Amino acid sequence: MGAALLFLSGLFLSGCQVSAPGSFETRLIEGAKRRITVGGRNDVNPLAATEENIHAGRRNFTSYCMVCHGLDGENTGVPFADKMSPPVPPLNSPAVQAYSDGQLHWIIQNGISPSGMPAAKDIFHDEEIWQLVLYIRHLPPKRSLGEPQVYRGEPVQGVR
């Protein structure tokens, strides 16, 4: 397992250095991530998709994740989203939505190393992470929430 992880991190690192990986290489990395590195595949979200839980997820997303993912999870108004390597994916994309709830929970908890996706386990407790998963499953239409105020030089306001 250690060797496999070492191999994988090498794969990711080399993936980071090339500016435009070919589609085969991209698929290889995507597939490896989905099958091997990302845990939690069979974990089931203990929370119901109530309006309250989705809203709580949105509130925390708006206070933290939006810096890179935009308020809508689709990178709206994030100036560097395409310039990160790998780029920030729209969270409503088929590639992201193909993860199981448990895998999304694992990704938020542990982050994806060595990309720019940080681990949030010291910021949000377990229930909050499951609420974030619910928000990712119920994202609003692109641009419907406007742009993050941080990039417009305005003070940040929370969602009430």
Ligand code: HEC
């Ligand atoms: C500092 C910028 C940054 C922050 C903050 C951030 N992300 Fe990410 N996120 C990224 C990047 C970059 C990727 C692409 C990672 C990759 O493809 O390896 C990503 C990818 C993801 C993915 C998809 C992973 C995949 O394999 O395609 C999910 C889901 C996600 N982020 C959720 C979140 C949530 C929820 C939060 C808040 C708790 C968050 N992110 C905070 C930068 C960030």
